[in-house]
Amino acid sequence: MLGLNKKDTSLLIIVAILTLLAPFILNPFPEGSAMAQFNAGYPDLMQRFVIFGIFAIGFNILFGLTGYLSFGHAAFLGVGSYSAVWMFKLLSYNVIPAIALSVVVAGLFSLLIGFVSLRRSGIYFSILTLAFAQMSFALAYSVLSNPKFNLTNGETGLQVYADDPQILQGANAPDLPHLFGLPMRATYTMDVGAWSFDFNAGYYLCAVIMMAVFYLAIRIFRSPFGMMLRAVKSNQQRMNYTGLNSKPYTLAAFVISGMYAGLAGGLMAAMDPLAGAERMQWTASGEVVLMTILGGTGTLIGPVLGAGFIKYFENIFSKINDNVLHSWFAFLPDGLEDAVVFLIHPFIGKGWHLTLGILFMLVVIYLPGGLVEGGQRLLNRFKRRKTGTDDAPSGKTEPAE
Amino acid sequence: MAILRVKDVSKRFGGLKALTDVNLNVEENSVHAIIGPNGAGKSTLLNCLVGKLMPDTGSVLFDNNSVLGLEPFQINQMGISRVFQTPEIFGELTVMENMLIPIFAMRDGAFRMHAYETITNEKEVVEQAEAMLEEMNMADKREMHAASLSRGDKRRLEIGMCLSQNPRLLLLDEPTAGMARADTNNTIDLLKQIKDERDITIAIIEHDMHVVFSLAERITVLAQGTPLVEDIPENIRGNPKVREAYLGEAA
Amino acid sequence: MDAILLQILNGLDKGSAYALIALGLTLIFGTLGVVNFAHGALFMIGAFCAVTLQKVMNLSFVTIDETQTDFLGNPLKVETPYVEAWFGPEVGASIIDWSVPLAILFAIPIMLLVGYVMERGLIKHFYKRPHADQILVTFGLAIVLQEIVKYFFGANPIQTPPPDALSGSVDLGTMIGFDPNAIIYPIWRLVYFGFAVAIIGAVFSFLQFTTFGMVVRAGMADRETVGLLGINIDRRFTIMFGIAAAVAGLAGVMYGPLNPPNYHMGMDFLVLSFVVVVVGGMGSLPGAVLAGFLLGILESFASTTWATTTIPGINQIIIYLVAIIVLLTRPRGLMGRKGVMED
Numbered sequence: 001m002l003g004l005n006k007k008d009t010s011l012l013i014i015v016a017i018l019t020l021l022a023p024f025i026l027n028p029f030p031e032g033s034a035m036a037q038f039n040a041g042y043p044d045l046m047q048r049f050v051i052f053g054i055f056a057i058g059f060n061i062l063f064g065l066t067g068y069l070s071f072g073h074a075a076f077l078g079v080g081s082y083s084a085v086w087m088f089k090l091l092s093y094n095v096i097p098a099i100a101l102s103v104v105v106a107g108l109f110s111l112l113i114g115f116v117s118l119r120r121s122g123i124y125f126s127i128l129t130l131a132f133a134q135m136s137f138a139l140a141y142s143v144l145s146n147p148k149f150n151l152t153n154g155e156t157g158l159q160v161y162a163d164d165p166q167i168l169q170g171a172n173a174p175d176l177p178h179l180f181g182l183p184m185r186a187t188y189t190m191d192v193g194a195w196s197f198d199f200n201a202g203y204y205l206c207a208v209i210m211m212a213v214f215y216l217a218i219r220i221f222r223s224p225f226g227m228m229l230r231a232v233k234s235n236q237q238r239m240n241y242t243g244l245n246s247k248p249y250t251l252a253a254f255v256i257s258g259m260y261a262g263l264a265g266g267l268m269a270a271m272d273p274l275a276g277a278e279r280m281q282w283t284a285s286g287e288v289v290l291m292t293i294l295g296g297t298g299t300l301i302g303p304v305l306g307a308g309f310i311k312y313f314e315n316i317f318s319k320i321n322d323n324v325l326h327s328w329f330a331f332l333p334d335g336l337e338d339a340v341v342f343l344i345h346p347f348i349g350k351g352w353h354l355t356l357g358i359l360f361m362l363v364v365i366y367l368p369g370g371l372v373e374g375g376q377r378l379l380n381r382f383k384r385r386k387t388g389t390d391d392a393p394s395g396k397t398e399p400a401e
Numbered sequence: 402m403a404i405l406r407v408k409d410v411s412k413r414f415g416g417l418k419a420l421t422d423v424n425l426n427v428e429e430n431s432v433h434a435i436i437g438p439n440g441a442g443k444s445t446l447l448n449c450l451v452g453k454l455m456p457d458t459g460s461v462l463f464d465n466n467s468v469l470g471l472e473p474f475q476i477n478q479m480g481i482s483r484v485f486q487t488p489e490i491f492g493e494l495t496v497m498e499n500m501l502i503p504i505f506a507m508r509d510g511a512f513r514m515h516a517y518e519t520i521t522n523e524k525e526v527v528e529q530a531e532a533m534l535e536e537m538n539m540a541d542k543r544e545m546h547a548a549s550l551s552r553g554d555k556r557r558l559e560i561g562m563c564l565s566q567n568p569r570l571l572l573l574d575e576p577t578a579g580m581a582r583a584d585t586n587n588t589i590d591l592l593k594q595i596k597d598e599r600d601i602t603i604a605i606i607e608h609d610m611h612v613v614f615s616l617a618e619r620i621t622v623l624a625q626g627t628p629l630v631e632d633i634p635e636n637i638r639g640n641p642k643v644r645e646a647y648l649g650e651a652a
Numbered sequence: 653m654d655a656i657l658l659q660i661l662n663g664l665d666k667g668s669a670y671a672l673i674a675l676g677l678t679l680i681f682g683t684l685g686v687v688n689f690a691h692g693a694l695f696m697i698g699a700f701c702a703v704t705l706q707k708v709m710n711l712s713f714v715t716i717d718e719t720q721t722d723f724l725g726n727p728l729k730v731e732t733p734y735v736e737a738w739f740g741p742e743v744g745a746s747i748i749d750w751s752v753p754l755a756i757l758f759a760i761p762i763m764l765l766v767g768y769v770m771e772r773g774l775i776k777h778f779y780k781r782p783h784a785d786q787i788l789v790t791f792g793l794a795i796v797l798q799e800i801v802k803y804f805f806g807a808n809p810i811q812t813p814p815p816d817a818l819s820g821s822v823d824l825g826t827m828i829g830f831d832p833n834a835i836i837y838p839i840w841r842l843v844y845f846g847f848a849v850a851i852i853g854a855v856f857s858f859l860q861f862t863t864f865g866m867v868v869r870a871g872m873a874d875r876e877t878v879g880l881l882g883i884n885i886d887r888r889f890t891i892m893f894g895i896a897a898a899v900a901g902l903a904g905v906m907y908g909p910l911n912p913p914n915y916h917m918g919m920d921f922l923v924l925s926f927v928v929v930v931v932g933g934m935g936s937l938p939g940a941v942l943a944g945f946l947l948g949i950l951e952s953f954a955s956t957t958w959a960t961t962t963i964p965g966i967n968q969i970i971i972y973l974v975a976i977i978v979l980l981t982r983p984r985g986l987m988g989r990k991g992v993m994e995d
Contacts, residue, residue: 119980123787127927127979135976143968351803353799357793357794361789365777
């Protein structure tokens with residue numbers, strides 16, 4: 001289907017079903033129950049799942065395929081957000097031109113930065129992208145917000161004001177981002193017994209776009225172009241002596257991933273018409289690196305999983321506080337209960353970054369293939385146990401040194 | 402007719418003369434070996450031929466076109482394929498993918514955004530790659546990661562990747578260095594077979610006399626950065642100058 | 653003239669910190685071939701060694717002074733730090749006053765230990781892994797370290813004042829013949845600069861004049877040959893990692909009075925220090941020091957009103973701009989060695 005083989009088609013269908021049914025899947029606990037705080041099915045969070053999924057899918061096209069580790073991709077995300085808000089300010093609150101412009105501008109911006117950064121490889125490339133991103137951040141934060149030429153509105157963040165032109169904004173159009181009249185914030189809540197499910201227009205727009213770009217990523221992975229990108233990672237010397245010019249391939253991957261980032265940034269602004277410089281900071285670039293690696297570098301579904309995982313824990317894990325822990329471990333004797341809560345305390349709530357850092361290190365050390373590899377290993381072990389054969393090789397596909 | 406002409410090439414590194422007035426003609430459809438003791442300038446000469454080094458003076462013509470100052474991929478497109486001392490293959494990719502890449506490169510040139518195609522749908526390319534793997538006796542290993550191949554198989558794959566592009570000149574840089582005797586002999590047999598079955602010129606830079614005398618039709622002996630003699634193998638073997646410069650060193 | 657001098661002096665404190673961190677980074681890179689993204693965290697841990705010592709020194713017990721009353725008429729509660737009780741009020745007070753410099757003594761063993769544990773426990777497993785993996789795992793470690801510090805010390809900056817005798821400013825201008833008040837300079841900055849020069853001097857002479865240092869330098873140049881000589885180069889490199897950690901830590905200890913330490917100061921410095929290393933040339937020790945001071949001073953010049961009115965925001969981007977230009981025109985950096993990281 002759609003030019004995909006059977007395996008990829010089923011992957012795409014699974015992803016489609018999961019994203020479309022996310023409002024149900026992410027809200028498994030009845031409203032008002034003790035577990036309700038683990039429900040992630042509210043619009044704001046669901047939107048972030050798919051938007052960061054898009055960001056990570058794009059990053060993976062660069063890092064997963066070519067092996068070039070960029071520490072500056074948040075810059076493209078930020079540029080995308082700024083472009084989208086400018087579209088809101090100048091044209092109208094319709095999200096289509098905003099998202100289109102954010103992709104185009106991020107593409108051009110990444111072409112420029114990629115062209116310069118890709119003249120170096122390895123760690124020098126990482127540092128160059130880092131330097132460019134930090135520079136963009138500093139520019140957006142201060143320089144480009146001076147009164148004469150206010151492109152970013154500095155610390156406050158760029159937003160739409162009543163006196164902005166909005167030349168195409170119709171009289172009846174909603175006064176917030178909308179898709180041909182359908183506001184992004186429009187949410188239909190369905191109550192089934194004790195459960196309540198939110199269906200949000202913005203989420204579904206992001207979800208449909210994510211499925212489209214996920215499909216695009218599959219096509220790239222399976223194309224000769226994708227194979228050339230993996231060749232860049234594997235052996236540039238051989239590639240060049242095979243009559244291929246590795247530079248435009250890498251640059252193309254860089255620009256594609258930059259456009260993905262711009263798209264994510266544009267969608268962010270479309271969900272909430274505000275763009276701030278902090279989106280460009282290098283820690284934000286680090287976040288997408290974490291997502292991609294945690295999920296599984298170079299795999300199709302890994303980055304999406306990683307993005308979902310991190311965003312889920314960022315929002316849910318951080319809500320667990322000592323009271324919640326006490327209620328969980330109430331069955332233990334008092335002293336023990338306090339001890340357990342005391343031990344877990346640093347890793348939850350505000351300490352969730354600590355958990356993330358440890359988890360990330362463990363993945364880099366023991367599970368270079370991320371969650372995807374972990375899942376495969378579990379599956380293999382399970383299969384082996386089922387068939388009762390122990391002599392199968394350990395499922396490792398790492399190349400020899 | 403000479404397909405590769407090296408004319409008055411000199412190269413200095415600071416005070417060291419690596420090459421002095423090297424003149425060399427490689428005839429079309431021949432097997433030409435360049436030998437010499439360590440430090441004779443073999444590697445420098447090779448690097449001048451493939452665009453890695455720019456000689457100080459002189460010219461290198463392939464089929465009457467200069468190769469100097471070209472990028473490696475441009476030199477490849479002219480019809481020169483290079484086999485490295487340690488096999489350079491795409492280790493993380495499968496054997497099949499290794500074979501597909503040069504064929505796509507032939508079809509699409511140095512760069513093309515063929516992101517809309519799917520590899521498995523490009524039947525023609527896939528068939529060519531399969532045929533080449535068949536020819537190299539590697540069809541059964543097509544799904545293996547290239548890095549997990551044996552040394553001899555890696556070399557075979559690399560040669561196969563070069564041949565899949567139908568090069569006019571195959572440059573080999575000590576193709577059997579570090580190989581066990583059996584692998585060396587296999588490689589010699591493979592090269593002989595290639596020579597017999599294809600219209601191809603082979604230039605080989607080699608240290609191992611066994612390889613040189615089993616394959617070469619002409620031999621150039623380099624010593625101290627300059628060609629000492631050029632002749633057919635039988636005459637090289639008996640040449641006292643060569644003995645002195647090269648075999649003497651080995652003895 | 654005095655304005656120029658003032659800007660140079662203003663650049664020295666940041667430049668010193670850059671130089672010290674970059675020195676350790678490039679030392680680790682040159683010896684172990686590891687790209688350490690957790691190096692900024694070591695700087696931060698150093699700063700928190702000072703914070704810890706200061707807190708420990710200020711630990712007090714409460715006594716009730718019946719002779720005095722507070723404004724409600726209750727007997728006054730007096731907090732007396734233990735050190736004052738033990739060593740007498742005067743000695744005790746000066747110990748507390750000097751807790752930042754004293755923290756150096758406390759930080760050296762701690763940093764050596766942290767460095768040693770880090771290298772043996774984690775880094776050593778990454779020698780043969782690609783640089784990208786090294787970056788990633790040390791990046792993870794940096795997050796973990798800073799979160800641990802945040803857990804214990806909170807997210808807000810913590811004041812670590814310099815000793816009274818070294819706080820305040822001096823009029824440097826009059827000392828060297830300029831007009832009075834032309835160059836007023838905080839004393840602690842001078843101390844920090846002097847301290848940095850001393851540490852850099854110590855590291856260089858250690859490498860230059862001891863047998864241990866000679867072997868390490870030989871190992872940096874050609875690891876294999878030194879290994880063939882039967883010298884256990886790995887153990888020495890481990891010790892060098894500890895030393896690099898100590899250098900970063902000491903830079904942090906003394907930095908507290910300039911800028912109150914917070915848990916993410918390491919990350920802030922890390923990015924700039926990497927830029928410094930790259931500008932100086934990966935693996936070049938003099939390059940790191942030179943580039944550190946150079947960029948610190950350049951940043952200070954870019955922060956002048958003249959510069960910021962001419963090119964708004966130049967102070968924010970100057971370092972990155974320089975890095976980009978250097979990397980593109982001199983790929984090996986100012987003093988980089990051939991063949992380092994040119995994969």
